[in-house]
Structures are given as C-alpha cells and as structure tokens.
Amino acid sequence: MENNAEMQKFIAQEQQKAMVGEMVGKLTSVCWDKCITSTPGSKFSSGETTCLTNCAQRFLDMSVIIAKRFEMQ
Numbered sequence: 001m002e003n004n005a006e007m008q009k010f011i012a013q014e015q016q017k018a019m020v021g022e023m024v025g026k027l028t029s030v031c032w033d034k035c036i037t038s039t040p041g042s043k044f045s046s047g048e049t050t051c052l053t054n055c056a057q058r059f060l061d062m063s064v065i066i067a068k069r070f071e072m073q
Contacts (some may be wrong), residue, residue: 023063031055 035051044052
C-alpha cells in the first residue's frame with residue numbers, strides 16, 4: 001500500500017512540474033509577443049522591462065484566480 005501512495009505522490013509532483021513548465025512557456029510566449037516589438041539588443045529597454053514585468057504579474061494573478069475558481073467547484 002505504501003508503494004502505491006508513494007507512486008501517486010510522485011505522479012502528482014510530476015504533473016505539477018509539467019503544469020509549471022507549461023505555464024512558464026505560455027507566459028514567455030504571450031509576454032514576449034506583447035512586449036518585444038523589435039529585435040532585442042543585449043539588454044531590454046526600460047519600457048520592455050516594465051511591460052514584461054507587468055505582463056508576467058497579470059498572467060500569474062489570473063492563474064491564481066482561475067485555480068481558486070477550480071478549487072471552489
């Protein structure tokens with residue numbers, strides 16, 4: 001029985017890792033397309049940095065809201 005519980009815990013952890021990886025990929029894609037409008041140089045401009053920061057924060061905030069809604073159901 002203990003092996004089964006360990007396996008379920010392992011599977012849940014791997015699913016969480018996959019979800020985080022997917023979320024990072026989505027966040028990167030969405031925010032990059034929105035904020036980086038020209039070929040980037042060696043550094044982001046201050047406007048690009050601000051846009052990326054705000055975009056990432058909004059994305060994470062919405063992810064938390066959506067997760068809470070699913071928990072309520």
